[in-house]
Amino acid sequence: MTVSRRALLVLSSAALAVITVARRIGRGRLGFSEALAAEPPAAGETMDITLLVNRASHTLSLDPRTTLLDALRDHLALTGTKKGCDLGQCGACTVLLDGKRVNSCLMLAVAQQGRRITTIEGLAVGGRLHPLQAAFIAHDGFQCGYCTPGQIMSAAGFLAEGRPPTDETIREQMSGNICRCGAYTNIVAAIKEAAAKVDQNAALQL
Numbered sequence: 001m002t003v004s005r006r007a008l009l010v011l012s013s014a015a016l017a018v019i020t021v022a023r024r025i026g027r028g029r030l031g032f033s034e035a036l037a038a039e040p041p042a043a044g045e046t047m048d049i050t051l052l053v054n055r056a057s058h059t060l061s062l063d064p065r066t067t068l069l070d071a072l073r074d075h076l077a078l079t080g081t082k083k084g085c086d087l088g089q090c091g092a093c094t095v096l097l098d099g100k101r102v103n104s105c106l107m108l109a110v111a112q113q114g115r116r117i118t119t120i121e122g123l124a125v126g127g128r129l130h131p132l133q134a135a136f137i138a139h140d141g142f143q144c145g146y147c148t149p150g151q152i153m154s155a156a157g158f159l160a161e162g163r164p165p166t167d168e169t170i171r172e173q174m175s176g177n178i179c180r181c182g183a184y185t186n187i188v189a190a191i192k193e194a195a196a197k198v199d200q201n202a203a204l205q206l
């Protein structure tokens with residue numbers, strides 16, 4: 001999950017250029033070569049997109065440079081996903097994309113159309129806590145709680161990967177999620193307990 005800020009900016013610029021070219025061709029304004037030579041989108045230009053978040057479809061009008069994290073927090077009011085470093089280094093912003101864990105601060109929202117996005121708000125179903133949420137409470141897997149949504153979403157992705165939930169594997173696979181309160185011992189205990197309760201088929205549906 002580690003992507004440098006420089007790499008992200010390069011990738012974002014490339015993605016934005018492709019999106020801009022595609023939009024201009026799609027509107028019938030320009031041919032392909034003309035679109036390639038055209039200027040990037042003007043400041044304030046927005047793009048209509050549809051995101052599937054927690055089993056619900058949302059249509060948004062966004063600056064194409066908006067990250068998935070900012071789209072979730074600032075445009076969909078899903079503030080459970082936290083902004084820590086905004087640099088891809090802390091894991092506080094972890095969500096699932098088609099069931100795989102990602103740092104949402106490193107993803108462009110416009111590039112996630114048609115994908116299944118799951119945030120901490122989508123984990124409990126029918127008012128029942130997900131086994132990971134219940135286990136984090138039972139084991140005091142937090143102190144201030146700021147990193148907790150990212151820890152739980154990363155753990156949900158880890159359990160769906162089907163790796164053996166040993167202490168060593170959990171610590172290695174959760175190493176991208178930083179807890180400044182140092183609640184690691186209890187976090188590992190919570191994930192081990194939840195691993196015994198999470199149905200693998202259900203884990204793959206997230």
Ligand code: FES
Pocket residue numbers: 082083084085086087088089090091092093094103104105106
């Ligand atoms: S806020 Fe995304 S990794 Fe820190």
Ligand code: FES
Pocket residue numbers: 141142143144145146147148178179180181182183
């Ligand atoms: S519980 Fe405070 S940062 Fe993890």
